[in-house]
Amino acid sequence: MDPHLAAYLEYLRSQRKLAALTLKHYERDLALLLQAKGDLDWSALQEHHLRKAAAQMHARGLNPRSIARTLSAWRGCLRWLAQQGVCAAAPALRAPKAAKNLPKALPxxxxxxxxxxxxxxxxxxxxxxxxxxxxxxxxxxxxxxxxxxxxxxxxxxxxxxxxxxxxxxxxxxxxxxxxxxxxxxxxxxxxxxxxxxxxxxxxxxxxxxxxxxxxxxxxxxxxxxxxxxxxxxxxxxxxxxxxxxxxxxxxxxxxxxxxxxxxxxxxxxxxxxxxxxxxxxxxxxxxxxxxxxxxxxxxxxxxxxxxxxxxxxxxxxx
Incomplete structure (x- = not known):
């Protein structure tokens, strides 16, 4: 994995004290971020690159709630990378609106x-x-x-x-x-x-x-x-x-x-x-x-x- 993303995951584990299952979800979402970055340097990553990646996720049939969670993970990571001086300020990515499905409960x-x-x-x-x-x-x-x-x-x-x-x-x-x-x-x-x-x-x-x-x-x-x-x-x-x-x-x-x-x-x-x-x-x-x-x-x-x-x-x- 990219060393910057590995450092962020370690921060989530040691400082934020996230659970192991949550860390697995973050690791999966950050792997998608790495794909969106491609061969670009972190400093060259722009909002339109991430929007294109989000559109591709939507085209693959990923539901809006999953896309929103992934974009949220990206935003948190990019904010942290910006604080470390690795990249510019994190872009304000807007997640697609998800339908509000009520949880299924039995009578x-x-x-x-x-x-x-x-x-x-x-x-x-x-x-x-x-x-x-x-x-x-x-x-x-x-x-x-x-x-x-x-x-x-x-x-x-x-x-x-x-x-x-x-x-x-x-x-x-x-x-x-x-x-x-x-x-x-x-x-x-x-x-x-x-x-x-x-x-x-x-x-x-x-x-x-x-x-x-x-x-x-x-x-x-x-x-x-x-x-x-x-x-x-x-x-x-x-x-x-x-x-x-x-x-x-x-x-x-x-x-x-x-x-x-x-x-x-x-x-x-x-x-x-x-x-x-x-x-x-x-x-x-x-x-x-x-x-x-x-x-x-x-x-x-x-x-x-x-x-x-x-x-x-x-x-x-x-």
Missing amino acids: VDQTGWLLEQEGKPDDPLRAACDRAMFELLYSSGLRASELCGLDWQPAQGAADAPQYRSAGWIDMDEHMAHVTGKGNKMRAAPFGGKALQALQAWLTLRPQLARQDNSRDAHALFLNQRGKRISVRVLEWRIAQFGARAGLDSHLHPHMLRHSFASHMLQSSGDLRAVQEMLGHASIASTQVYTALDFQHLARVYDAAHPRAKRKTNEQEG
């Missing part, structure tokens, strides 16, 4: 029905693990990466070992999941009785898969059949299979349960700030999207219940 009754469905009947270990994961996702509104990073309470002295760093842990007594979210910010997410029951059932079976060493995998809360920590990809695959077996019309993914949690909490409490805290959003603007879902829910209730909202039947019209 309350459908969510409850779904989580009561039987797991994989021929594999009780996996079924118990899946139920605990899915209940916890919905009960606490966790991100997939936060759930997969959870540890069960480590063995005595394990937390002091230099190779052991917990990204999060579960507190069964306090009914809390302590997780590391975006920006390496820790938060405590409460979970309810259904999730507690599912976790207790899983923890009675977990020793059959757990490793007897002091590795990170040995302390993972959720394990695969080989005793390793469940990955985000495996979680996504399992929950999609679960939704398909249950006959769900739409594709089920972990974030759908997070969206459902947020929407249902907002419908019940109306407390936007509390939902923001539970979701771990840095800005309340990220949480406000769920108010649109709440208004949609209220509109449906109104249309179904208010006598002046009901459409006339054919007999009444005649």
